Amino acid sequence: MLVLSSPSGAGKTTIARRILDEDEGIAPSISHTTRAKRKGETNGKDYHFVGKDTFSQMRDAGDFLEWAVVFDNYYGTTRAPVEQALAQGRDVLFDVDWQGAAALRDAAGEDVVSVFVLPPSAGALEDRLKTRAQDSEDVVARRMRGASNEIQHWVEYDYVLVNFDVDKSVEAVRAILAAERLRRARFTGLKGFVQSLLAQL
Numbered sequence: 001m002l003v004l005s006s007p008s009g010a011g012k013t014t015i016a017r018r019i020l021d022e023d024e025g026i027a028p029s030i031s032h033t034t035r036a037k038r039k040g041e042t043n044g045k046d047y048h049f050v051g052k053d054t055f056s057q058m059r060d061a062g063d064f065l066e067w068a069v070v071f072d073n074y075y076g077t078t079r080a081p082v083e084q085a086l087a088q089g090r091d092v093l094f095d096v097d098w099q100g101a102a103a104l105r106d107a108a109g110e111d112v113v114s115v116f117v118l119p120p121s122a123g124a125l126e127d128r129l130k131t132r133a134q135d136s137e138d139v140v141a142r143r144m145r146g147a148s149n150e151i152q153h154w155v156e157y158d159y160v161l162v163n164f165d166v167d168k169s170v171e172a173v174r175a176i177l178a179a180e181r182l183r184r185a186r187f188t189g190l191k192g193f194v195q196s197l198l199a200q201l
């Protein structure tokens with residue numbers, strides 16, 4: 001379970017899309033949200049866009065592995081698709097805030113690898129929010145005000161990267177994935193393999 005978090009606008013969605021496009025071994029966790037769809041976003045691909053009533057019903061039915069309020073909207077990770085992907089042996093990528101990352105760590109412990117993405121500077125963050133051109137001035141200002149709260153949680157993450165250059169950031173996340181996939185503890189079939197190797201010697 002690979003978790004990416006950052007203040008809004010730092011670039012985690014851009015990095016996540018690239019990783020997902022290039023690596024069949026990892027599936028996205030597509031969150032449900034009550035926020036309005038942005039231009040260029042597809043319902044069911046970027047998010048499942050739902051109303052507050054639907055979100056509340058799903059929450060009360062226990063459909064969410066975790067959920068949180070971010071910038072006055074509800075966001076939640078549904079349990080079933082994540083469990084299905086993991087059961088198929090695929091990794092799962094989560095784009096969630098610090099609250100979601102904490103909840104996933106509580107639920108899955110060592111199975112969670114978390115990466116915090118920092119912007120190079122406050123100015124760059126604001127420029128990125130503005131050039132994304134998806135949010136009103138008010139929304140950009142609200143997201144800038146929320147950035148320090150999100151950044152304060154960087155110490156809770158396993159890895160931290162400063163997103164200067166998208167290609168380099170994608171490469172860094174790929175390296176993290178590659179190394180984490182080689183962790184001995186994650187190789188469930190390895191014991192049998194080593195035993196048969198030893199038997200050949």
Ligand SMILES: Nc1nc2c(ncn2[C@@H]2O[C@H](COP(=O)(O)OP(=O)(O)O)[C@@H](O)[C@H]2O)c(=O)[nH]1
Pocket residue numbers: 004005006007008009013031032035066067068070075076077095096097098099100101
């Ligand atoms: N806890 C939680 N946070 C989420 C979820 N989905 C998205 N978020 C976070 O909500 C915040 C706002 O997301 P969004 O409105 O897409 O804005 P963006 O981060 O600027 O792209 C980001 O920090 C996301 O990582 C979720 O299912 N659970």
Ligand SMILES: Nc1ncnc2c1ncn2[C@@H]1O[C@H](COP(=O)(O)OP(=O)(O)O)[C@@H](O)[C@H]1O
Pocket residue numbers: 006007008009010011012013014015128129131132163164165166
């Ligand atoms: N390294 C980078 N350099 C310049 N612009 C970037 C970089 N990474 C992302 N961006 C741009 O910044 C904006 C915000 O990126 P996005 O991935 O939507 O951020 P987040 O998901 O963290 O809110 C987008 O317009 C994106 O193209």
